[in-house]
Amino acid sequence: MTSPIHNFSEIGKLKTVLLKRPGHEIENFTPDMMPRLLFDDIPYLPKAQEEHDYFANTLRDNGVEVLYLEKLAAEALDAGGAELKDKFLEQMLTESGYATGATHDALKEYLASMNNQDMVNKIMEGIRKNEIDFVPTDLQSMAEDGDYEFYMDPMPNLYFTRDPSACIGEGLSINHMTFAARQRESLFNQIIIEHHPRFANQGVHVWRDRNHSTRIEGGDELVLNDHVMAIGVSQRTSADAIEDIARNLFKDSNYDTVIAISIPHNHAMMHLDTVFTMINYDQFTVHPGILGEGGHIDTYTLTPGQGEGEIHIQHKTDLKETLKDALHLDDLDLIPTGNGDPIIAGREQWNDGSNTLAIAPGVVVTYNRNYVSNELLRQHGLKVLEVISSELSRGRGGPRCMSCPIVREDLTK
The missing domain is CATH 3.75.10.10 (L-arginine/glycine Amidinotransferase; Chain A)
Structure with missing residues (x-):
């Protein structure tokens, strides 16, 4: 083999x-x-x-x-370095409904601050709105499911x-x-x-x-x-x-x-x-x-x-x-x-x-x-x-x- x-x-x-x-x-x-x-x-x-x-x-x-x-995904990101981490985050945020905007920026900053294993785990678990110290200031972000508990759904x-x-x-x-x-x-x-x-x-x-x-x-x-x-x-x-x-x-x-x-x-x-x-x-x-x-x-x-x-x-x-x-x-x-x-x-x-x-x-x-x-x-x-x-x-x-x-x-x- x-x-x-x-x-x-x-x-x-x-x-x-x-x-x-x-x-x-x-x-x-x-x-x-x-x-x-x-x-x-x-x-x-x-x-x-x-x-x-x-x-x-x-x-x-x-x-x-x-x-x-979950371990292989984090190891792959480790191998790819900062450029791959950024590319992965952009793709994941886009597929989660946040290609641009203030919510995109807040989520990206929150996730990018973590090591790769913690970041992978958090994306898989989902991100609740009360986890981030963020108040939407753009119309798109304020209009998105205002009463819904999550920015990113769990998987x-x-x-x-x-x-x-x-x-x-x-x-x-x-x-x-x-x-x-x-x-x-x-x-x-x-x-x-x-x-x-x-x-x-x-x-x-x-x-x-x-x-x-x-x-x-x-x-x-x-x-x-x-x-x-x-x-x-x-x-x-x-x-x-x-x-x-x-x-x-x-x-x-x-x-x-x-x-x-x-x-x-x-x-x-x-x-x-x-x-x-x-x-x-x-x-x-x-x-x-x-x-x-x-x-x-x-x-x-x-x-x-x-x-x-x-x-x-x-x-x-x-x-x-x-x-x-x-x-x-x-x-x-x-x-x-x-x-x-x-x-x-x-x-x-x-x-x-x-x-x-x-x-x-x-x-x-x-x-x-x-x-x-x-x-x-x-x-x-x-x-x-x-x-x-x-x-x-x-x-x-x-x-x-x-x-x-x-x-x-x-x-x-």
């Missing part, structure tokens, strides 16, 4: 992963702000941190190197490191995310890839950058093997973004197949990995709620067309047959969330029973609260490592959502 990113499957032995330990951002908002920040509840921070540390230690105990987003979704970027092969997508609450997040990933000594100038391919109007998020991006991707057409990822990244992969990598899987566009099933994950060479979890009559679901297999940049698309409705064809398998084991019971499946899918993280072929990390799904996985021969989940699950994401694999061992089979 010569590249710092090496991820050619969903199931190869996990060697390096990117996490974000929950910080004050997950408590720095009120119930009235939850829709704006895409949260359904407010986790209890000490317990959430304890649970996340348990998750990280479970990975370490299984030979995984754990990197932290409570950051502990779901899967979404702002996705490592594919020896590169990654740095994603333009769907909702304003999350769009600033991938700026941290961009800074890390471009300036952190571990990644900068190391030949990392950016298959798609964040400078787009069309949307894609990492929870929809599944690396099935060294030449096949599956990407969800979902609430958070658009069809045109899938075609765009497919075009780039076909042009500059060995990837020759992208399976676009259409799932319901709603909050309960926001990403493909909330309803479908790969856990072994021939085993997948699947939420029965995404399958129509007869187990059908719309899939679109994208392959290179005849001319440069052209894409051939084949529509199918049998997910199992589509996967068997693409992965050259004789059969597949699709394991239903909640053992297919409509009540249990609905409850455990809501609590991310389908959102499993494979750390080796047939070895998965799951939330302990999804005990019916976990027992079924064991019955199908899987090794299940359960992590505690009472508070982390309030954020609507499971072990796969909370992890961005950077390096996996290549599959030998």
